[in-house]
Amino acid sequence: MDNKPYAPAPEENSSAAQSIPTWRKVLKTGFTVLLYLAVGIGVFWLAYQFSDAMDIVERCIAVVSATIIGVMVSMMLLSPIISWVATLLGHLLNQLFKMPLQDIVSAVFGLIVGLIIASLLNSVVGKLPVIGPYFTMLSLLVFAYMGLVLGYRKRSEFIALFNWRPVRARAGHTAPLPDVKLLDTSVIIDGRIADICRSGFLEGQLAVPVFVLNELRHIADLSDVLKRNRGRRGLDILNRMQKELPGGVMTIETDYPDMLEVDNKLLRLAQDMKATVITNDYNLGKVAQVQGVRILNVNELAGALRAVWLPGETVNVDIVQAGKEPNQGLAFLDDGTMIVVENGRSYIGQQVAAEVSSVLQTSAGRMIFAKLADKPF
Structure with missing residues (x-):
């Protein structure tokens, strides 16, 4: 989570699109070099072992020839496998780059716990004469997978267990944030939230989740002129708030890939962070009340601030x-x-x-x- 200006979507999309092929190319090159090197060393060792009866010259020729032929054959046979593995690794890395740090830490913690449990079981069952070796490998795979999945699925509880709160660096040290206010797309486009914050009536740290920011950028790229103008207005308001407000607007990188609706993600994030959601959406407010999420509706605030006129005035x-x-x-x-x-x-x-x-x-x-x-x- 950090404070940063909101760059236009096309530049971000282009850089993200360029990063994936670059990583896949690097992975493919590195994996290819390592695999060919392993094949070359293996063929060299086999040829050297089976050429004991030859003299030194014949042995050198046989070893070099076998190594070259082995590498060339492996290049022809293993190229599809190399491309598939490099593509798979590139996709996995790309998904990891999109994941928030706390999700990765939770998954790794679950993986470590699973391996520890498997090691404890192997210290007893692994000594059995027949099934011991097979049980060792099977238990490592099963418990590692279970720990990884449980650690990722239960990341919210894991974060709450350690009483995690988002922090931000200020003057070389970290301090806990005040009450976090999450902005949704409707209230950003509306724009009145900027005036409310400048007036000083709203306390706490304003924050916009990355999925709300992505939705705003998507609206700004639509072909419909009215919707595109609304999206660009929202981005302009965010930029102005970032520059004018003392605390700026914090960007929260947490995302929930298993959810599709932005409103569901927003309410889930508010529950995880114990944060308040600021919105103009009446229906979102009703759903939030059911889920126990605190809501501040700007329309309700505007209605409450209207002047009261009595008969006769x-x-x-x-x-x-x-x-x-x-x-x-x-x-x-x-x-x-x-x-x-x-x-x-x-x-x-x-x-x-x-x-x-x-x-x-x-x-x-x-x-x-x-x-x-x-x-x-």
Whole structure:
């Protein structure tokens, strides 16, 4: 986890695409050299052992010829195997590079525990005369595999066992992070979170998971103009928050490859880190409540911060358009609340003083009904 600027997706994708063939090429070359070297040494040793009856010259010729022929034959026969093994190793390394460090540590820890258990069993059962050697190899393979799989599958419990908390380096030392707030895609694109953070009302460390960042970059690359602009707006907001906020925005590299939905990954990460999710998504908030994840909804915050107007109070408004009913005029407050002004149609384009008659709260928002005030505000 670190603080870093958000580079455009094409550059990242191109570098990632170039790294995979490079690693496979290096692995293929190294594996080929080692395999041919082993074949050459083996053929040389066999030819040397079976040429004892020859004199020194014939023996040298036979050994060199056998070595060259053996290497050439192995090159023809083993090339498909070498390519397959190099491709497999390159794929495995590529997957390891994508895995977070804590996942790798958990898997390796499980592997070590499995090998220790197998060694303890082998110290007793391995001494049996017939099945001992076979049991040794079988137990090592079985317990190593079980430890590796269990260590990876139970990585969340393993991390919680050691009371892991994300840390960040500051001035040459590490310190525990404050309460972490995870941002989802909707709240980043909305943009109001940047103003809330600048005002100082939100405490804790803001963080964006890598899978949310990838989804944002994917939206910014879509062919649909509206969606592409929304994605780019989100990236611009993240960059601005990274530069303007004192703590910046932390990137969390943890991912969950076994999950497909970004929302499910976000809630799982919030559970693992005991973090709070900031969102605009109403449905995500309901699912989070079921799973016991704390949610901060910016829309609910905006509704709570709207000014309260009581019947009889007067407000200055600009009539902008006609209402549905005769002689009605419509105006809007700064927070978006619509005011229906009786007999206000003739004042379209003008500012008037309106006296609040009643307030109607609906699922879509709040609506204020008013009439022209006898006295100016």
